[in-house]
Amino acid sequence: MRRLAFLLATLAVTLPPAGGLSAQSADPLPSWNEGPTKQQIVSFVEAVTDADSPDFVPEAERIAVFDNDGTLWAEQPMYIQLAFAIDRLHTLAKEKPELKEKEPYRSILNGDLKSLAAGGEHAILEVLMATHADTTTDQFSAIVADWLETARHPKTDRPYTGMVYQPMLELLAYLRASGFKTFIVSGGGVAFMRVFSEKAYGIPPEQVIGSTIVTKFEMRASGPVLVRLPKIDFIDDKEGKPVGINRNIGRRPIAAFGNSDGDLQMLQWTTAGPGRRLGAIVHHTDAEREWAYDRDSHIGRLDKALDEGRNDGWTIIDMKQDWAQVFPPRN
Amino acid sequence: MRRLAFLLATLAVTLPPAGGLSAQSADPLPSWNEGPTKQQIVSFVEAVTDADSPDFVPEAERIAVFDNDGTLWAEQPMYIQLAFAIDRLHTLAKEKPELKEKEPYRSILNGDLKSLAAGGEHAILEVLMATHADTTTDQFSAIVADWLETARHPKTDRPYTGMVYQPMLELLAYLRASGFKTFIVSGGGVAFMRVFSEKAYGIPPEQVIGSTIVTKFEMRASGPVLVRLPKIDFIDDKEGKPVGINRNIGRRPIAAFGNSDGDLQMLQWTTAGPGRRLGAIVHHTDAEREWAYDRDSHIGRLDKALDEGRNDGWTIIDMKQDWAQVFPPRN
Known part of the structure; x- marks a missing residue:
């Protein structure tokens, strides 16, 4: 009888309660420091x-971006x-040698990325258009996947999909287990992100919002296709983020x-x-x-949003202090 | 003992199997004639x-539009x-009497819809812009809801939400119970449809794709708003439907x-x-x-798609023959 009681007690501690692990019974965020x-x-x-x-939100309205x-x-x-775009430019230059004669492509193909940086947004856009258009949507997805x-x-x-943040993966899973729908809202190209979002983050393509180029429906002999044109449709950045959220989600996120x-504007709109x-x-x-950067960085400059975040009581996640682990373990 | 066996037999027929009613045990489409x-x-x-x-499709790819x-x-x-737009025009004319002096508004306000029809798409667009813009997104939703x-x-x-088709409600529910995600892909305005889509169809705002006007993020003293501008952003009709599906869903539907x-193009793209x-x-x-119309109707003209549907083996739902009931019972 004492052995049975012991067994039962053991089972009680080791087995999760009926209905699976609840947020209370196991730490859903093990890579986050207390x-x-x-x-x-x-x-x-x-x-x-x-x-x-009093803060309860019905499940349908639990949108996190x-x-x-x-x-x-x-x-x-x-x-x-951008690393993808540069690699793709090298591939394309084999098919179209004329690219090697034209800036900003020539410098990039010669490994000189400073001129790309100096050319600013315009030069980057030009490279994106040259490397992301003139295929069908299906072809482009296959190119990215390869x-x-x-x-x-x-x-x-x-692999780049190994450069995801382990604590954020746990956060995404925790939110979904708590009835949230998780969305990506990024300045990046939506057709690029959708190739890996489901596998890398558990976020399905229909929950990825991003920048788009114009696509055109064409009926070919082989059947209908969508062709990607070298023309910007929508930039999902800054003021564009709340606009993109409204267009694709149609309700205001709560996180x-x-x-x-x-x-900044996405955070303002949400909060x-x-x-x-x-x-x-x-x-x-x-x-x-990882890296340390904020106000002076060309990539991911964090200046106004940091000030506003501190003033408005947003949560500032200090990577060094708050994350026990940054990347997932290597396979 | 025989009474117990009888009781058990009775229970076996009347109780649904564990896990709830399966599609096999009850007709999921009672308003559809055999x-x-x-x-x-x-x-x-x-x-x-x-x-x-061999036709199995993983749940994540079961997209129906x-x-x-x-x-x-x-x-x-x-x-x-359009009925909403006309009613709204009457409301706006009280605030802006100058509308009464200007075509196509004057005729419409006088109950003459023929001139609207004669003015074609251009006149209709003008009326839509005049009645759907110059509010914030939140204000517009409230106007539609009212x-x-x-x-x-x-x-x-x-009520207009009583004009939904009962057999289609059953179909939507049947598909969702079978692991499908159901989306609306309509030429109608997305901001209009999202107000009732969840309640009327069980389709949440983020699964509604439609035509859009340009919205603009503005930081006001009261906080951030999205303002609806009288400018077309995207027409989700004809060739636009596969484009809208690709932009918002990012994978090809299977139904x-x-x-x-x-x-037509949405059906071509899907099939x-x-x-x-x-x-x-x-x-x-x-x-x-209900109504009988197809090739000669200005509203909902069905001509090429009917021919192509018959040639390509699409399912032609004959409302008169296939639907036991058209609208839900009145409350």
């Missing part, structure tokens, strides 16, 4: 999911999509996560809604495990 | 959801959104339902994908219970 940041996040989620709380570059995965030493299979990050030598001034809200900023403070 | 149309739909759903079937006007709810004697509360259909005197030539597909057209053949 402290005010983690506490703010957990306290928000518990408040909006507790039917007896996440920037991608620098918020869900690394963006240094350059945006990953690239992700083989490309490696220059610093860590990991938003960003890391740069490009996320200005009625009821309890969570605005959070990933602050890159860890030069050792 | 016949080839219903059979085609059910056979498609069973094939793509049966893990042992529905046109709205004439497919999910009535579009005669005029598009419901209107839906009080407006009544001119023929049936029902599409429409009722007019405006749905041209690999694996088993369902393309279906609601054919308005019931002058008694």
Whole structure:
């Protein structure tokens, strides 16, 4: 009888309660260090999911939006999509040697990225158009998928999908387990992100909002296709983010996560809604495990949003202090 | 003992099996008459959801898209959104009497809709811009919600949300119970449809794709707003439908339902994908219970899509023959 009681007691501690692990019984955020940041996040989620709380939010309205570059995965030493564009330019130059004679392509193909940086947004857009258009949507997805299979990050030598942040993966899963729908709202190209969003983050293509180029329906002998044209349709950055959220989601999120001034308006729009809200900023403070940058960085500049975040009580996630682990373990 | 056996037998027939009613144990489409149309739909759903079937489709890829006007709810004697626009014009004319002096507004305000029809798309667009813009997104939603509360259909005197098709409600629920995500893809305005889509169809705002006008983020003293500008952003009709699907969903649906030539490209795009597909057209053949119209109608013209549907083996839903009931019972 004492053995049975012992057995039962053991089962009681080791087995999760009926209905699976609840947020209470196991730490849903093991890669987050204990402290005010983690506490703010957990306290928000518990408040909006507790039917007896004055802050309760019905499940259908639990929308959380996440920037991608620098918020869900690394963006240094350059945006990953730009690394894709440069690799693709090398491939295209074999088919179209005339690219080698024309700036800004010539410099890039010669490994000189300074001229690209000097050319600013205009030069970058030109490279994006040259490398992201003139295919069908299906062809483009296949090109991105192939690239992700083989490309490696220059610093860590990991596949780029290994450059996602482990604590954010846990946060996404925790929110979904708490009845949230999670969306990406990024300045990056939507057709690029959708290739890996489901596998990398558990976010399906229809919950990815991003910048778009114009696509055109064409009936070919082989059947209908959508052709990607070298023309900007929509830039999902800064003021564009609330616009994109409204266009694709049609209701205001109750939680938003960003890391740069490009996320400022999305954070303002989200946190200005009625009821309890969570605005959070990933602050890159860890030069050792990742990178440390904010106000002076060309990539992911965080200046106004950091000031406003501190003033308005947004949660500032200090990567060095708050994250026990940055990247997932290598396979 | 025989009484117990009898009781158990009774329970076995009357109680649903553990896990709830399955599609097999109760007819999920009671308002659909038995016949080839219903059979085609059910056979498609069973094939793509049966893990042992060669046609099996993983749940994440079970995307079904529905046109709205004439497919999910009535579009005669005029598009419901146009009825809203005209009512709104009367309200606005009280605030802005100058509208009464200007065509096409003057004629419409005098009850002359023929000039609107004669003015074609251009006149209709003008009326839509005048009645759908110059508010914030929140204000516009409230205006539509108020209107839906009080407006009544001119023929049936029902609230417009009572003009939804009962068989299509059952179909939407059946598909969702079978692991599908259901989307609206309509030429109608997305901001108009999202006000009622969840309540009327069980389709949340983020699964409604439609035409859009430009919205602009503005920081006001009261906080951030999105302002609706009188400028077309995107027309989600004809060739625009596959484009809108690609932009908002990012994968090709496996089932599409429409009722007019405006749905042709969406049906082509959906049915041209690999694996088993369902393309279906609601054919308005019931002058008694609803309306009968197709090739010669200005509203919901069904001509090319009917021919192509018949040639390509799409399911043609004959409203008169296939639907036991058209509208839900009156409350």
